Amino acid sequence: MSATWLFLIVLALAVAGYVVGRGRALASAGGDSRHLHSLPNYYGINAALFVLVPSLLLLAIWLIVQPVVIESNVQGMIPADSYTGSGELSLIMSDVRRVAEGLNLAVAQGVMSNEAVAGLNADATNIRERLGEVGVALGSDVGPSTLAAAQEYRSQSGTGLWVRNILVLIIAVAGLALAISRTNKEFRARNTVETVVLLLLIGAASIAILTTLGIVLSLIFNTVEFFKLYPAADFFFGLNWAPSFSGRGGASELGVLPLFWGTLYISLIALAVAVPIGLFAAIYLSEYASPLVRGVAKPLLEVLAGIPTIVYGLFALLTVGPLLVSVFGDGGLLGVGWMGGGTAVMTAGLVMGIMLIPFVSSLSDDIINAVPQAMRDGSLGLGATHSETIRQVVLPAALPGIVGAVLLAASRAIGETMIVVLGAGAAARLSMNPFEAMTTVTAKIVSQLTGDADFASAEALVAFALGMTLFVITLALNFLALWIVRKYREQYE
Known part of the structure; x- marks a missing residue:
């Protein structure tokens, strides 16, 4: 059975x-x-x-x-x-x-x-x-x-x-x-049922907490094992990423800086696309759009959030990359020769930014709508225009929630893999040129764990060190966002 x-x-x-x-x-x-x-x-x-x-x-x-x-x-x-x-x-x-x-x-x-x-x-x-x-x-x-x-x-x-x-x-x-x-x-059946339900709720909460604890502990233990095999200074300050699996050559160079630079660069381009478009879309939908337009536009925007990331990756590989090459490549429309191939930081950043638009717009729209109508009425009653009310009253009051939306989008960008693999390439390099191929931490985590290295080797354990470092950086960003939110909440509550 x-x-x-x-x-x-x-x-x-x-x-x-x-x-x-x-x-x-x-x-x-x-x-x-x-x-x-x-x-x-x-x-x-x-x-x-x-x-x-x-x-x-x-x-x-x-x-x-x-x-x-x-x-x-x-x-x-x-x-x-x-x-x-x-x-x-x-x-x-x-x-x-x-x-x-x-x-x-x-x-x-x-x-x-x-x-x-x-x-x-x-x-x-x-x-x-x-x-x-x-x-x-x-x-x-x-x-x-x-x-x-x-x-x-x-x-x-x-x-x-x-x-x-x-x-x-x-x-x-x-x-x-x-x-x-x-x-x-x-x-006393009601007492028994409520006690059992309470225990079930506690169990569900405990599972969530223990799962998080288990993830963190697995990262910590494997990271410690990695640093027993590879110097921490070379990992954190190394400028070259060149893992050498068994039978493929000499010693590995596992400097993480090129990977974090690629992650940061692609995420910044994605946020530069998603935050302005998503925020302006949220302002329009919440403050200017008619109910009919809002009822059509908001679901269409949120459809973007339901598209699998592999589809975005294929879109980057087959459409956006060749389009950028036709403009910035050799013999392209501008004739500048900046871009040699379709896989580049700009390709992945633009497509990832499109993917993040609904995260910013939907959350920002909900936060802006949650601002009390009395604040708008008070501003308009004092003689402010509609646009002045939005700039000086609504947006400052909604800023903590908007910061949270941007943080969510940033975390989503940092953790993205498929768009990077198909759109940005696999080259680990330090470069300011957004039209060159680069890679990110998450892409290399996948490649290291699917390689042919033994799980007791530094080449495989480095994936856990990368994950732990990324976790710490994301946690620091969360603390920064909480500090910003608390500062502005004190001002408007």
């Missing part, structure tokens, strides 16, 4: 618990809800929560823990001489999982029986070809150790699946029985 079917069964038990709990409570009060401590619905919700919460909590924990435990058990079956590092072991375990999934799929489709799967011999059977028949593609042939590990992985997964299903159903039924047995007219 899959997790989906198990969830549906538990949900059906919860619905049944709601109906039975509500009916039992009313029956204990002689059908008169006035004799109940709580409203009838609370008794039903109490029974449903006793079914759902413990069983789904167990299911969630099991789905997380089981693969980790099984993989830990199966790893011991891989000969130590078949890999040289954790990176190669991860690749082997990935093949083990794919073979196990392929064997399950072959059994499900009737291509092989469970007995045939158990009797497979890697030396006598082309496992790769057999799994290819059911749509599972493998990059290399399956060796005896990989096949044995996959068979054990599949066996333990099947056993874990049955144990999980039985335990979840037992807990769901036990919760239903306990809730029904406690249901009577004196039972």
